[in-house]
Amino acid sequence: MPTKAAVPTPPPGAASARIDEAGEEEEEIGWHVEEKYPEGEESDVEWIVKARDQGGLDRAREAIEEAIEHAKTMTHVGFLTMPDRRLFPRIVGTRGANVSRLRAETGADITVSREDSLIVIAGESYFSLVC
Numbered sequence: 001m002p003t004k005a006a007v008p009t010p011p012p013g014a015a016s017a018r019i020d021e022a023g024e025e026e027e028e029i030g031w032h033v034e035e036k037y038p039e040g041e042e043s044d045v046e047w048i049v050k051a052r053d054q055g056g057l058d059r060a061r062e063a064i065e066e067a068i069e070h071a072k073t074m075t076h077v078g079f080l081t082m083p084d085r086r087l088f089p090r091i092v093g094t095r096g097a098n099v100s101r102l103r104a105e106t107g108a109d110i111t112v113s114r115e116d117s118l119i120v121i122a123g124e125s126y127f128s129l130v131c
Contacts, residue, residue: 030081036074036122071122074109078121085117 047064051057082088092099092112099110108123 028081028083031078032081033076033078036077070109073124074122075124076122078123080119080121082117082119088112088117088119091119 049057049060051060102108103110106123108121111120
């Protein structure tokens, strides 16, 4: 479930480093990590793939099989929920640079939702999700 972002309280008389306006409500940013399907059932999934030729079907089959094998290595899923999609550029970066860098450094799958304010991160361990 979403939780309030931890904002350290400065000592009395210290200069504030906040850039938001005074009195503005704290925004809820949720970060939740859980084991990937710890009690999930295994089942068969039927895929229907269409292509122009046999080569296209072969490439699609190979891509699906690689994605399935990669997904098997993922042990945890993190859910980052933002209160406002306008905050996404701070995380995603210019043209997705931050997400691309994190994918390369951690091997995690990162999905930025286009419909809601959710970013899903799947990785091989909890530590790779936090870094």
